[in-house]
Structures are given as structure tokens and as C-alpha cells.
């Protein structure tokens with residue numbers, strides 16, 4: 001009884017008193033407040049619905065665009081947008097092994113991504129990176145990608161938008177772009193078509209056709225894995241996993257569905273590649289990434305499964321996030337849309353797409369303001385000092401006083417040529433040795449879709465008025481989707 005009373009006194013009287021004492025004695029850590037013991041936790045909780053915007057405001061206000069996160073009296077991490085720090089972490093000190101992805105991120109992602117390129121460190125990462133980067137630089141992969149996008153745009157995306165224009169019904173553009181990207185990246189990763197955007201009776205756009213459960217299982221696994229990062233008590237998901245309840249039970253089921261599909265594709269692809277029909281096998285070797293990995297080395301089914309799942313993940317939500325925000329910005333900036341229209345050439349064709357520098361600049365500018373992968377983390381193995389003390393960078397110093405404005409021209413030289421920026425000032429595709437391997441493929445896909453859509457349709461955002469809310473998941477999404485009404489374009493250029 002006495003023990004129970006003691007517990008009640010502690011919970012009802014003592015804890016709130018201590019909490020009040022701590023809350024009334026915060027220390028200022030730059031723009032963040034640091035309370036004894038609980039650090040900046042109250043501010044994080046207060047801003048949890050707008051973490052992306054809040055952190056951007058804090059970073060802009062911090063003298064070197066760097067924040068120090070404390071909890072239980074200890075430094076828990078550093079958040080930085082300082083180009084010198086990024087170069088230090090992602091390049092200069094990545095090569096000596098001091099900044100791997102680290103155990104926290106890899107353990108959260110491991111059930112879903114296994115030891116694939118996105119989630120691997122050390123030798124395992126190096127090996128996959130070597131093979132993947134040599135494949136990504138081949139002309140044959142580029143052709144395979146351009147043809148796949150072209151088929152899907154003409155057979156699926158354009159008819160879907162024409163139907164929407166005819167019926168006058170609003171469509172969720174973000175949803176359409178996400179399923180489009182998913183169909184497309186599955187084709188590139190393992191030449192199988194989930195046909196998420198296909199209409200009944202439509203032929204598969206090349207390769208095989210996946211059963212419907214695959215896409216839903218992949219979407220669930222991605223969303224639940226991303227949620228693991230958002231628990232207030234970081235290890236809570238491990239308890240749920242152990243008990244096999246709630247979201248962790250659903251994750252286990254989705255991963256098992258994914259694995260069944262992936263393994264059956266891998267088995268049949270291995271058989272085809274080893275088949276006596278050498279010509280057919282030779283042709284396969286120059287197609288999707290899975291076939292290229294099978295042909296290259298003797299890899300286990302588990303390793304190949306991880307590769308496929310990792311490539312689908314990195315390719316699925318990134319391009320759709322970039323295009324969703326891009327089309328929202330365009331809906332507010334008809335001057336930019338008119339310039340794109342005047343300068344657009346054919347919407348397919350590798351060389352024609354390369355020449356569309358204004359469109360390239362406009363897509364890049366949208367990603368500067370709304371990066372599809374808005375945050376990224378590295379783990380510091382040995383004590384280190386970041387170089388941010390030596391210079392004072394404000395976002396304005398990086399991009400100029402108009403840093404918050406959408407201005408594609410900032411990316412163009414006097415002759416209209418595209419001027420690339422240092423990846424540490426514009427880290428949308430990451431920088432250093434782990435930078436994005438699919439950057440060129442992503443631009444090809446985004447530019448060809450944007451050019452095709454802008455040339456044929458006008459998209460009116462339903463509701464309009466003001467920037468949509470941001471939703472942070474594995475990518476930066478629009479909360480609640482982006483509803484648009486579609487009109488076929490009638491005015492000549």
C-alpha cells in the first residue's frame with residue numbers, strides 16, 4: 001500500500017514539478033532551446049506536424065546553418081545545411097570510413113531492404129555500387145529506360161489524362177505519378193510490369209506482368225518502414241515486431257508477399273539466362289538491372305532480391321515527388337509554363353531531351369525548393385570537428401537574397417546553357433561517393449513526362465490558393481494528394 005502511495009505521489013506531484021522546473025529553465029542553443037535532460041524534445045513534439053518547414057526555418061536562422069540536438073544532457077546529433085559540412089561528411093571523410101549510414105538507419109530499414117545498395121555499408125556497398133555504376137553508364141540501359149518510359153507515357157499516362165479531360169473528373173496527380181513511377185521502375189529493375197496504371201485488357205508494356213498484390217505489398221512495406229523513424233520511443237517498433245502485432249504484423253506480411261514474387265522472378269530469370277537459346281539470353285543481359293546483375297557474377301537469390309527491392313524503392317517515390325511539386329509550382333507560374341512550351345522539342349528522344357535546358361532548369365529549381373529526399377543521415381564513428389565554424393553561410397549566401405523564390409533562370413548561363421551547381425550546395429541527389437546513381441535516368445523520365453503533359457494538357461489545381469502542406473515519408477509528398485482537373489490544350493504555342 002505504502003509503495004503504491006509513493007508511486008502516486010511521484011507520478012502526480014513530483015514529476016510534473018520537476019518538468020515545470022526544467023521547462024522554465026531552458027538554455028538557448030542557437031535557434032533551438034535546450035532544456036535540462038529533455039533537450040529540445042518539447043519543440044520537436046510541438047512542431048511534429050511541420051518538421052520539414054520548421055527545421056528549414058531553424059537552419060536558415062542558425063549562424064552557420066547548423067543545429068545541435070541534445071537529449072539527456074548529451075549531444076545526440078547535428079543537423080546541417082552548411083555546404084562545407086556536407087562536403088566534409090559526404091566526401092572528404094566518407095572515404096576514410098568515418099561516416100557510414102550506421103547501425104540506426106540500417107537496422108530500421110533492414111527487414112525491408114536487407115543488404116541492398118541503399119542500406120549497405122563497407123565492402124558490401126562498394127561491390128554493388130561498382131556493378132551498378134558501370135551498368136548505369138551503359139548506352140543499352142539508357143535506351144532500355146527511354147523506351148520503357150515512352151511506351152508507358154503513350155499507352156497509359158496520356159490516355160488516362162485524356163479520359164479525365166473528357167469526363168471533367170478531378171484526378172489526384174500525385175497518386176497517378178506515383179503509380180506511373182512504380183510501373184516504370186519495376187520495368188527497369190526486373191522487367192516486370194505491375195501495371196498499376198493499366199486499363200482492363202491492356203497488354204503489358206513489355207516483359208512479364210506482376211500479380212496485383214505486389215504493388216500494394218510494396219507500398220505498405222515502404223510506408224510502415226518509414227513510420228519506424230517517427231516513434232517517440234525509438235525502439236517501440238522492436239517491441240511490436242517481437243509481439244508480431246499492429247503495423248509490424250502487416251509489415252511482416254507485406255515483406256513475405258514481396259519476397260515470394262521476387263524469388264519467383266529471380267528463379268525464372270536465372271533459368272532463362274542459362275537456357276540453351278543463347279540469343280534470347282544474350283538479349284536479356286542488356287535489359288533490366290536484375291538480368292545484368294545475374295549475368296555479371298554468381299549472386300545468391302537473397303542478394304538479388306535485395307538489389308531489386310532497393311532499386312524499386314529509390315526509383316519509385318523520388319521522381320513522382322519532384323514532378324508533383326513541379327506541377328504545383330507551374331500552376332502558380334504560368335509565365336514559366338509558357339516559356340517551357342515555347343522551348344520544348346520532342347518529348348521523347350534522348351538528345352532532344354538533353355537540349356531542353358530551360359525545362360531542365362525549371363525541374364531542378366522545383367527540386368531546390370522541394371527536394372524529393374529532404375533529409376539524409378550519416379553516422380559519425382570517431383569524434384570529429386565539422387568545418388562550419390570557419391565560414392558563415394546563410395541560405396541567402398548560398399542562393400542569393402531571392403533564395404525562397406522559384407526562378408529557373410538562376411540555373412542558366414548567358415547562352416541559355418544549364419549550369420550545374422556543386423552537389424554540396426544542391427544536395428537533392430546527395431553528394432560524394434554515395435551520390436544518386438539514377439540522376440540521369442530520373443531527369444530523362446521527368447523531362448519527357450513534363451514535356452509531354454505540358455504540350456498536350458493544362459492542369460488546374462482544385463481549390464488552388466497557397467502552397468499545399470508537406471508530408472514527410474520516404475520522400476517529400478503533398479499531404480492529401482494534389483487534385484487537378486485536366487483540360488486538353490487547344491491554344492497553339
Ligand code: HEM
Nearest residue numbers: 117314315318319322372373428429430434436437438442
Ligand atoms: C528525382 C529523382 C531522384 C532523386 C531526387 C534522388 C535522390 C537520391 C538521394 C538523395 C540519394 C542518397 C540517399 C542515401 O544515401 O540516403 C540517392 C541514392 C540513390 N539513388 Fe536516387 N534519386 C532519384 C531517382 C533515382 C532513380 C530513378 C534511381 C534508379 C532507379 C535512383 C537510384 C539511386 C541509387 C541506386 C542510390 C544509392 C546510391 C548509393 O548508396 O551508393 N535514384 N538518390
